[in-house]
Amino acid sequence: MxxxxxxxxxxxxxxxxxxxxxxxxxxxxxxxxxxxxxxxxxxxxxxxxxxxxxxxxxxxxxxxxxxxxxxxxxxxxxxxxxxxxxxxxxxxxxxxxxxxxxxSIAVQVFLRHAVNLAAQLLQLDGWDVAIEEIHHRGKADAPSGTARALATRLQQTLSLPREAAYPVPTDNRLPANQFAVGVLRLGSEFGTHRLLLDGPYDWVEITHRAKSxxxxxxxxxxxxxxxxxxxxxxxxxxxxxxxxxxxxxx
Ligand SMILES: NC(=O)c1ccc[n+]([C@@H]2O[C@H](COP(=O)([O-])OP(=O)(O)OC[C@H]3O[C@@H](n4cnc5c(N)ncnc54)[C@H](OP(=O)(O)O)[C@@H]3O)[C@@H](O)[C@H]2O)c1
Incomplete structure (x- = not known):
């Protein structure tokens, strides 16, 4: 080709x-x-x-x-x-x-599993969800397209009654109808995405990190x-x- x-x-x-x-x-x-x-x-x-x-x-x-x-x-x-x-x-x-x-093929598999994991845990009482992404300082857009895609899939697949907060409000209060999408810019990081789930008794997270x-x-x-x-x-x-x-x- x-x-x-x-x-x-x-x-x-x-x-x-x-x-x-x-x-x-x-x-x-x-x-x-x-x-x-x-x-x-x-x-x-x-x-x-x-x-x-x-x-x-x-x-x-x-x-x-x-x-x-x-x-x-x-x-x-x-x-x-x-x-x-x-x-x-x-x-x-x-x-x-x-x-x-x-x-990234691994990211796509990660996204599928992240959504399934969230679907199971968020149907239980008292669970909250957030997304975090880390990229190199030269990245032009934020949050990353992948973080946005994960947020959209969470909203659509789970019919989450919460919307992604871009950016997270700075007055220290995240409204109940939003979930956080955190952004870090650091060195030459190729790309890390993390789904975080917080429950009454447990904390669960799943991470994909690109090596190149x-x-x-x-x-x-x-x-x-x-x-x-x-x-x-x-x-x-x-x-x-x-x-x-x-x-x-x-
Ligand atoms: N889909 C994915 O899997 C994936 C993975 C990684 C990155 N990305 C995305 O891919 C894009 C590029 O990332 P990168 O890390 O390669 O950025 P980069 O190192 O800044 O490279 C972008 C290049 O595009 C050039 N450019 C800008 N406008 C152009 C135009 N009109 N015509 C032709 N070239 C143009 C820039 O030229 P100058 O140097 O003159 O500005 C620069 O050389 C970003 O949007 C990033 O988020 C996607």
């Missing part, structure tokens, strides 16, 4: 490493200041584009992929408010786009391989189910 990278920062470089090791070719890497001509040229040469850039540029990159008729994998986070409009645009144009706020960026890159490359030839707006779930069903090494 010929891959065009959009964004050549920490993740763009990890994608290049992982994709090359899987036998793919990188046909170009677009930086923030890439001209329209450069962008169109990379899109034309690529079978798939992989975007790990900045939230503000995602609509432009979707348009680029739709114009070129190429598959686009989006790992960039922080544009959730635009997602419904972009999904509609992609479907109307019969485009080929897949987005995940977290391409390669797990995210691997998932994004697998998503691009899966996406080629498909039309629609997809999440990582379909790819994940296929990977887990085949019990592949990753």
């Amino acid at each position: 010929r891959i065009g990278l959009i964004g050549y920062g920490r993740m763009g470089q990890a994608i290049e490493r992982v994709a090359t090791a899987r036998g793919h070719e990188i046909v170009g890497a677009l930086h923030r200041d890439a001209s329209t001509i450069e962008r169109e040229a990379v899109a034309q040469q690529a079978d798939a584009l992989i975007d790990f850039s900045h939230a503000d540029a995602v609509p432009e990159h979707v348009n680029l992929a739709l114009r070129a008729g190429k598959s686009l994998v989006i790992g960039t986070t922080g544009w959730d408010a635009l997602r419904p409009d972009i999904e509609r645009q992609v479907r109307a144009a019969q485009g080929s786009v897949l987005y995940a706020p977290n391409f 960026r390669d797990g995210f890159a691997y998932g994004a490359v697998r998503a691009a391989e899966w996406l080629i030839g498909r039309t629609g707006f997809f999440s990582f779930q379909e790819v994940l189910n296929e990977i887990l069903a085949h019990k592949e090494e990753h």
